[in-house]
Amino acid sequence: MCQAVTKKQVMLHGADYNPEQWAHDEAIFEEDLRLMKKAKVNVMSVGIFSWAKLEPEEGIFDFNWLDTIINRLYDNGISVFLATPTGARPTWMSEKYPEVLRVTKQRQRNLHGMRHNHCYTSPVYREKTTIMNTKLAERYSAHPAVLGWHISNEYGGDCHCDYCQQAFREWVKDKYETLDALNHAWWTTFWSHTYTSFTQVESPAPHGEEFVHGQNIDWKRFVTDQTLDFYRHEVKPLKEKNANIPVTANFMELFEGLNYDRFKDDLDIVSWDSYPTWHFEESDLDVASYTAMNHDWFRSLKDGKPFLLMESTPSLTNWQAISKLKKPGVHHLSSLQAVAHGSDSVQYFQWRKSRGSSEKFHGAVVDHVGHEHTRVFKDVAAVGASLETLAEVVGTRIDAKVALIFDTENRWAINDAQGPRNSGVHYEKTVLEHYRGLVAQGVNVDVISSERDLSTYALVVAPMLYMVRSGIGEKIEAYVEQGGTFVSTYWSGIVNETDLTYLGGFPGPLRKTLGIWSEEIDALRDEEYNQASALTGNALMLNGRYRIKELCDLAHTETATTLMTYDQDFYRGYPALTVNHLGKGQAFYQAARFELDFQCDFYRQLIDQLGIARALDTNLPEGVSVSRRENSEAAYIFVMNFNQRPVTLALKETFKEVLTKETLSGHLALEAFGVAVLKQVK
Structure with a gap:
């Protein structure tokens, strides 16, 4: 390049x-x-x-x-x-x-x-x-x-x-074509905001209109x-x-x-x-x-x-x-x-x-x-x-079998939603926790929008997919039916592309895929927690209790199987983690915001179950991450220690270390903030 x-x-x-x-x-x-x-x-x-x-x-x-x-x-x-x-x-x-x-x-x-x-x-x-x-x-x-x-x-x-206002009006008119379509998409009958001419459309303003969420999202678009x-x-x-x-x-x-x-x-x-x-x-x-x-x-x-x-x-x-x-x-x-x-x-x-x-x-x-x-x-x-x-x-690529959906338009909608926790539903932090749970297993991860092709991935994770645009739910359903594994969470399948809520029960277009129906969602105060316990003999072999925070979905299983249940409050016994089998694939639903220790355990079990290859076949100490770049001739495994102390990893193969030209076997010692690049010839 x-x-x-x-x-x-x-x-x-x-x-x-x-x-x-x-x-x-x-x-x-x-x-x-x-x-x-x-x-x-x-x-x-x-x-x-x-x-x-x-x-x-x-x-x-x-x-x-x-x-x-x-x-x-x-x-x-x-x-x-x-x-x-x-x-x-x-x-x-x-x-x-x-x-x-x-x-x-x-x-x-x-x-x-x-x-x-x-x-x-x-x-x-x-x-x-x-x-x-x-x-x-x-x-x-x-x-x-x-x-x-x-x-x-x-x-x-x-x-x-004025130039941008006129351009925005033209953009809106090109998108919706008629005032009826615009008024429906933005739900302008609320608070008597109905437009009778495209010339009335303006960008959001603090001294004007800022609470028509469909309009806010379209302005960002x-x-x-x-x-x-x-x-x-x-x-x-x-x-x-x-x-x-x-x-x-x-x-x-x-x-x-x-x-x-x-x-x-x-x-x-x-x-x-x-x-x-x-x-x-x-x-x-x-x-x-x-x-x-x-x-x-x-x-x-x-x-x-x-x-x-x-x-x-x-x-x-x-x-x-x-x-x-x-x-x-x-x-x-x-x-x-x-x-x-x-x-x-x-x-x-x-x-x-x-x-x-x-x-x-x-x-x-x-x-x-x-x-x-x-x-x-x-x-x-x-x-x-x-x-x-x-x-x-140079020019080598990363082949990831795991995709994490981090979607900008979904982010816009979540952060503008006005509920259920205006002190913060923490979409970005939640996505990062899932990412950390995945990379702790030593797998490469693509971070993609919901519109991208899913067919090449063994596992697709979509935390808080609040906005499910037209065709996305059907694409995810087809992905699972064809053998993919999908993970979703609470606050998913709530609205369409113009921020109109789905009728007929949440998670809207994901309901068949996930096999659950969400009735309500409870918002916890900061420093308020619930717990969830794994059921004996669950499909992922999870054990014990895990703390949950911020949001707890009250869901009912339809075709899904319950793996964990809430321990506390009036929804004790409700599903906290489920799995639904659809076609050749499966879909998991995390009903609450679990903490990082759960995500690490959950994805460890899931990646083992799916047989997804790790970048380096070894147990990674906390704070050590790996990433693998490769071409048709060789793979280059970067092993990085983000700890302020030395660590040692076991090696099951012999590698050439590219930076030092040394041959390594048996173990790899990394100093504090150290990095090694291991070459694996194919």
Whole structure:
């Protein structure tokens, strides 16, 4: 996928580079070139936020400085991801064309400033973007240094200007065609909100309408579609000049503002920016799992193809509530964690720390001191050395037989539902607990939307699938009938795609698949718990009692079999865990929010029952995770220790350790925050 200037297959290692900040001192650029070689970097992202430097006055362009940067980088063995500079517009544009500035949901136009403070619908902004991107394409699309186009930077946010209001009305009219269909979908008879003209449709506003949930969801869909349309507008002149240069847009961790699934077919390569908060808690296991789930989410957008880690910090950030320094070994471990889950790069924000403004204290490879004699620089160079040894891993894929459904539109609907726990139903945390229960078993996991194909998976897990869009329930039912195993939970099958509740009993379209009928759901207070006990001889051979919290579904079995029952309250004896056999497959239903210890036990038994192969055939100590990348010739098993203490694993085979070139058999010893890459020849 990615090749360095030598045309050899390599892991990419680099950073965001902003040489325009140092244009007053040519010696700094020359020093940067020297330091880049010492850090073993081979790629830089350039041109991000450079519009004011590229077009200092309207219609007056200066690319000479960028020519120098790209040519000198290339001469020194460093390729570039060349960015379109649309993440921030120059001041002259905001002054002359105020329509390019965003309007808030309060209907107030912003002043110039910040990033992404522009309207994606604005004809002027689109015109200026086309001019800029066309000139970039004409000048650089044949340059051998350019590995790919870095489109804008971290798309996000919405605009409520008149252009966007009109575009939203047209979007709604195209979708629903008639006012009757619109009014039914949004259930506008409630509170006398019926629309009698499409001209009355507006975006949600705190001083207007915010409680029509179907409207809220459709606005979020529109924002995604309008952002995607602007992305396509950006890419068009680039692809017209040279369709062979890949394009990417860097995404953000667990971002709720856009449905990234809608972008997957337009991206040549998926990339994202990872900023975990290491050492915030006593244990790093939570943040390690959260980061791994993000890696798997972004990797899964392109059906397992390698992605790029476009940004990370080599030390700390400047915007998190508390940003602690990485302990020794953590930078190396977290960088290789990205590779383990499918990345073919490790890149940073930023190469050299800014001297002023909001990110002057954000971590960088080169600190304000300006030399290589720092702990962080040495850590970065060590990562560069490891990436050089992992060249043979480039392009290998992850084959997952387990899928976890994390659906953005479902997330929107759940978080807007107004009940049953407005203090938090914790969809994201619940999905993460299921993910942790799965990866604790040493299996690769794809993280996908509910619309994706399920046929290749032995196990599909869909926690809190509250919104079941048209055709999804039928697809899941067919998957189970054909032999798949499906796991669902409480608060599933509640509404359709416009947030209208299903009539006739929950879980709506999943009722036949799960073989249960949900009558009510009880919300527990924080620090209030119930318990569930496993029935003797249950199909998963679960034993004992498990604590449950937050939500308890009162369900009745129809064709399902009860495996566990509640211990307490007026619904004592009701099913807490069931299984339903349908066709050749089976479907499990967790009626309450179990804690992590249950999920680990549940998925251990289920994966054993299904015979799903683990990435490494061994018992994993707590805090140790594994991930497996492979091609037709070999498998590469990444074993990662996220504990602050050494651990030892038993090995049943003999492996070559790629990083150290050692031959390992019998056992694998990992130091605190250590990582090993085991090669298994096929």
